[in-house]
Structures are given as structure tokens and as C-alpha cells.
Amino acid sequence: MASIEVNGVVIELDEDGFMVNPDLWNEAVAKALAPTEEVTGELTEDHWKVINYLRNYYLQFGIAPMIRKLTKETGFSLKEIYDLFPTGPAKGACKLAGLPKPTGCV
Amino acid sequence: MSAIKTIIHLETDLHPIPVTTTEPEKRVERTKQLFERMKNQCRAVVMAMENCTKCGRCAKECHVYLGTGDPDNIPAARADLMRAVYKKYFTAGGKLLGSFVGARELDDELLEKWVNYFYQCNECRRCAVFCPLGIDTAEVTIMARQILVYLGLVPKFHMSIAKQVDKTGNNMGIPKGACIDSCEFIEDEIREETGVDVKIPVDQKAEILYVPSSADFFTNFDTMVGAAKFFHAIGANWTISSEILEAGNFGLFFDHDFTMKSHNNRLVRIAKKLGVKKVVQGECGHGWRAARMYTPSLSGPVPFEITHIIEEAAAAIQRGQLKLDPSKNDDKIVTLHDPCNAVRSSNLMEEPRIVLRACVNNFVEMYPNREKNFCCGSGGGILMEEMIEWRKKVTQVKRDQVRATGANYLCAPCSICKAQFPVAFEGYEKEVPGFKIGGLMDLVGYALVLE
Numbered sequence: 001m002a003s004i005e006v007n008g009v010v011i012e013l014d015e016d017g018f019m020v021n022p023d024l025w026n027e028a029v030a031k032a033l034a035p036t037e038e039v040t041g042e043l044t045e046d047h048w049k050v051i052n053y054l055r056n057y058y059l060q061f062g063i064a065p066m067i068r069k070l071t072k073e074t075g076f077s078l079k080e081i082y083d084l085f086p087t088g089p090a091k092g093a094c095k096l097a098g099l100p101k102p103t104g105c106v
Numbered sequence: 107m108s109a110i111k112t113i114i115h116l117e118t119d120l121h122p123i124p125v126t127t128t129e130p131e132k133r134v135e136r137t138k139q140l141f142e143r144m145k146n147q148c149r150a151v152v153m154a155m156e157n158c159t160k161c162g163r164c165a166k167e168c169h170v171y172l173g174t175g176d177p178d179n180i181p182a183a184r185a186d187l188m189r190a191v192y193k194k195y196f197t198a199g200g201k202l203l204g205s206f207v208g209a210r211e212l213d214d215e216l217l218e219k220w221v222n223y224f225y226q227c228n229e230c231r232r233c234a235v236f237c238p239l240g241i242d243t244a245e246v247t248i249m250a251r252q253i254l255v256y257l258g259l260v261p262k263f264h265m266s267i268a269k270q271v272d273k274t275g276n277n278m279g280i281p282k283g284a285c286i287d288s289c290e291f292i293e294d295e296i297r298e299e300t301g302v303d304v305k306i307p308v309d310q311k312a313e314i315l316y317v318p319s320s321a322d323f324f325t326n327f328d329t330m331v332g333a334a335k336f337f338h339a340i341g342a343n344w345t346i347s348s349e350i351l352e353a354g355n356f357g358l359f360f361d362h363d364f365t366m367k368s369h370n371n372r373l374v375r376i377a378k379k380l381g382v383k384k385v386v387q388g389e390c391g392h393g394w395r396a397a398r399m400y401t402p403s404l405s406g407p408v409p410f411e412i413t414h415i416i417e418e419a420a421a422a423i424q425r426g427q428l429k430l431d432p433s434k435n436d437d438k439i440v441t442l443h444d445p446c447n448a449v450r451s452s453n454l455m456e457e458p459r460i461v462l463r464a465c466v467n468n469f470v471e472m473y474p475n476r477e478k479n480f481c482c483g484s485g486g487g488i489l490m491e492e493m494i495e496w497r498k499k500v501t502q503v504k505r506d507q508v509r510a511t512g513a514n515y516l517c518a519p520c521s522i523c524k525a526q527f528p529v530a531f532e533g534y535e536k537e538v539p540g541f542k543i544g545g546l547m548d549l550v551g552y553a554l555v556l557e
Contacts, residue, residue: 015262016491060283061284061287062281062283063278063284065284065287066288066291066324066327067324068295068327069288072291102278103263103266103270104276104320104321104324104354104521105320105321105522106278106321106325106525
């Protein structure tokens with residue numbers, strides 16, 4: 001199984017590069033995962049707005065929010081989210097926020 | 107664990123499927139036993155084993171062969187991977203003459219091919235429409251995958267869904283709290299758009315249990331909005347259930363014996379608990395087949411009707427019960443993709459067209475259509491990340507079909523199709539600005555005038 005080391009902590013990743021144990025997430029992990037999802041350069045305030053919304057929703061409800069809710073609550077259109085996370089909200093944004101990979105017909 | 111090389115990631119932990127992984131040295135014996143049972147249960151597969159004349163008719167009808175050019179992806183050749191084993195153990199010719207008549211031992215090399223090629227079949231049944239002998243390769247694929255389950259060879263992706271369904275009753279793993287939160291959000295959005303209070307009851311005693319696809323609570327928002335508006339418009343006494351927020355049933359694709367049956371049993375149990383007279387299935391092609399074709403037969407008798415929301419919408423339109431303004435969809439040129447399992451396995455053919463003609467002014471058929479339509483390229487649950495490049499290859503024919511219509515809205519009333527098409531049509535927006543992929547109830551929702 002693949003893994004990365006962030007600040008001395010080994011973070012295990014699944015076949016698609018998502019965190020196996022989402023509890024180990026922190027901002028440094030998000031930064032370390034960014035290049036794997038075509039997010040280049042520093043994570044901006046806009047990136048963090050999306051990441052933090054997903055993270056908080058996940059901690060409260062145990063799942064990613066509806067994409068429409070994500071766009072409404074963050075104020076970003078779907079296109080703007082794709083501009084921030086080129087591989088999309090379900091893949092890039094969820095991965096950086098330390099959520100498990102959404103499964104099913106997505 | 108086996109040393110066989112597969113194109114898909116396999117899962118070693120098969121819980122909740124109650125099988126123990128077969129040791130590699132016992133696989134042949136186990137497979138023989140499974141075949142023996144199959145011979146008595148699955149006459150369609152036995153017919154397929156005995157009757158292929160290798161006429162080649164199926165080759166050009168299979169989008170997987172057309173897209174990959176790999177001769178093992180010709181439906182007749184795919185079925186031959188199983189036929190070789192059948193001949194070896196169950197035919198006099200195969201026992202005596204072996205490879206001279208195409209009989210083969212199920213060794214690791216052949217097993218590797220089984221995994222790799224039976225997981226390149228979309229189980230779309232298009233080959234069966236054209237086969238002069240009526241051979242249905244999807245049935246062969248389903249049986250092969252079932253045998254692979256007993257041998258402990260199951261894709262990680264399929265297992266992850268089986269595990270989520272076992273835990274939560276839906277593919278995505280949506281817990282009750284998130285379900286309620288999402289329903290409240292949908293109600294707010296509809297109120298904001300229309301000024302009308304549309305309720306989405308959860309876990310209520312009702313006359314109708316609506317079973318959406320769990321993807322409607324993630325990506326396919328407008329499909330769920332359309333369904334909620336529709337039930338409101340007909341004045342239905344309806345509910346959804348947080349315990350079965352899933353029309354899909356991946357067990358149909360790879361494990362009838364446990365995964366499919368247990369989800370069908372769940373449907374029956376919850377429908378009975380809520381005291382409903384009718385179960386209405388949402389936009390999911392294969393789930394409709396599992397519910398309609400296999401629930402009364404394998405989990406019945408069922409004291410309720412099982413229908414599809416598109417049938418319900420078509421009937422309401424014909425009764426004159428819906429106030430629709432098709433001009434709301436005038437920004438769209440709509441074409442319809444018939445999902446395989448809806449159109450080739452469970453008779454949902456004219457109803458979507460009745461609904462479309464009432465909801466949009468610009469509807470263009472793609473060709474071929476209805477039972478001759480080509481699959482989206484992810485049927486059979488081939489939605490894995492590791493199959494992305496393959497998924498793009500096998501949908502070349504679909505892109506050509508859609509391109510010829512000039513449509514800017516590809517209507518695909520099935521969650522697998524809706525998940526596959528953004529992959530298949532990557533970059534297509536440059537050709538057709540504003541190109542959109544969506545469901546059929548989405549269009550109903552846009553056109554419905556609520557009071």
C-alpha cells in the first residue's frame with residue numbers, strides 16, 4: 001500500500017491516493033496531497049474555503065455534502081471549483097480534505 | 107493470495123459476502139462444483155456453452171470490441187473463456203480430445219483471463235439482440251463473476267459498494283443525518299426557486315416508497331429535485347427511506363447469490379415496515395432490472411407493486427395530471443440515451459419518450475436507439491478509477507452517436523451512465539458549448555409548473 005510521510009507521520013493511502021485513516025488529516029497533509037490532484041502552487045484562501053467546508057461537513061455528517069450544497073455554501077460555481085481543483089470536487093477536493101473516496105456511481 | 111495479474115484491483119476481505127476464499131490448489135475442484143450447480147440452475151448459460159457457431163455476428167455489435175480492438179473482447183471469444191472449462195469437465199468431446207475441441211483446464215493463466223475479460227464486459231446484452239442463436243453473453247459474464255466470487259477474486263470497487271450497502275443501505279454510505287440534511291437543503295432550494303413548499307418525507311408510513319439512487323444525493327441533485335416536484339404535483343402520499351436510499355444493486359453484476367439478494371430482501375423488508383402499496387424506483391438502469399425482475403421472484407411474494415418513476419411520470423402525463431411548460435427547456439436540444447438494463451432487460455422503452463415529448467420542444471433521437479442502443483461504457487459496474495482510459499476507448503461509438511444528433515443535453519436516466527459520461531465526453535464542451543449531461547426527471551422538474 002502506498003504512503004506518504006508528513007512531518008514524521010506516515011500517512012497510508014489507498015489505490016487512488018485517498019487517506020485510509022481520515023483522522024490523521026491536517027493542513028500539512030492537504031498540502032502534501034495537492035500535487036497528486038493537479039493543484040499546483042500554494043493552496044490559496046479559496047482552496048481552504050472549499051477544503052474546510054468539506055472537512056467540517058464530513059466531521060459532522062460522516063459523508064461528503066451534495067455538490068450543489070458545496071457550491072451554494074462556499075459561493076463558488078462548479079466551474080470555479082474545477083478551476084481550483086482540476087480533478088473535480090468528488091476527487092481532488094475530497095482527497096485534499098482527507099475524506100475517503102466517494103464510492104458508488106460517481 | 108493468488109499470483110494472477112489483473113487489470114483491476116482485487117479485494118481480499120470479502121465481508122459481508124459469506125464465502126471463504128478458495129485456496130489456489132482447490133480452485134479447479136471448487137469451479138467444477140459450481141459449474142455442476144450452474145448446469146441445473148442457469149439454462150441460458152448452458153445454452154450459451156453448447157450452441158455458439160462462431161459466426162462472428164456479435165463482433166461488430168460490441169462497443170468494447172469496437173473500442174479496444176482486442177479479439178478476446180468479441181462476445182463469442184469472451185464466452186469461450188468459460189466454454190473451454192465447460193467442455194473440459196462436462197462434455198465427452200472435451201474430456202477425450204481436450205484442446206483439439208477447445209477444452210482447457212482452469213489454470214492460473216486462464217483464471218487471469220477470466221478476471222481480465224469478464225471485467226471488460228459491460229453486461230449490456232446488446233450482443234444478445236443480434237445473436238442468431240440468442241446467446242446472452244451478459245448471463246455468461248454474470249455467472250463467471252459469480253464463480254470468481256466463490257474463488258475469492260472480487261474487484262475492490264465492487265466490494266467497497268457491497269460493504270457500504272451492508273452498513274448503510276446505499277452505495278455511497280450516506281448516513282441518516284446526512285440524508286435528512288440533504289432533504290432539507292433540497293426543500294429550501296425548491297422553495298427559493300418556486301415559492302412552493304415541497305416536502306421530502308423521510309422514514310414515514312406512506313403509500314409510496316421512493317427509492318432514489320444515492321448519487322442523487324451527491325452529484326445528480328436535479329434528478330432528486332425533479333422527483334420531489336413530481337410527487338408533490340400528483341399529490342402523492344410518499345416517503346423515502348434512510349435505510350434504503352439506493353435503487354442500484356451492484357450484486358446484479360457480480361454476486362446474485364448474496365449481494366443482490368440481500369439488497370432485494372432489504373427493499374421488501376423496509377417497504378413492508380413502512381406499509382407502502384407501491385415501491386417506485388428512481389433513475390438507475392440495473393437497479394430497475396434487479397427490483398423488477400428479481401425481487402418478486404427471489405425475495406417474494408411482495409405485497410406491493412414495483413414501478414419506475416418514469417412509468418409513473420408517463421402515466422401522470424397521459425392522465426393530464428401534470429402542468430408542464432416545455433418552453434422552460436427551450437435552451438436545450440435533448441437526445442435520449444437508453445440505459446441498457448432499462449431498455450434491454452426491463453421494458454422501459456416508450457415511457458421515457460412520452461415524458462420527453464411532454465417536457466421538451468427539441469427532442470432528437472440518437473441512432474441506433476431503444477433495444478439497439480449502445481451502452482455508456484460503464485455497465486456491469488466498470489466505474490473503477492483504474493479503468494478510466496479503457497472507459498474512454500469503449501465510448502468512441504457513443505460519442506459518434508451523440509455528435510450526429512447535434513444535442514447539447516444528453517439525457518441519461520441512469521446513475522452509472524451519468525457517472526460515466528463526464529469521462530466519455532471529456533473535452534466535448536469545446537465542440538458543443540454548454541453541453542450538459544443529466545437525467546430525465548431533471549427535465550420534468552424544469553418544466554413542471556407547481557401550484
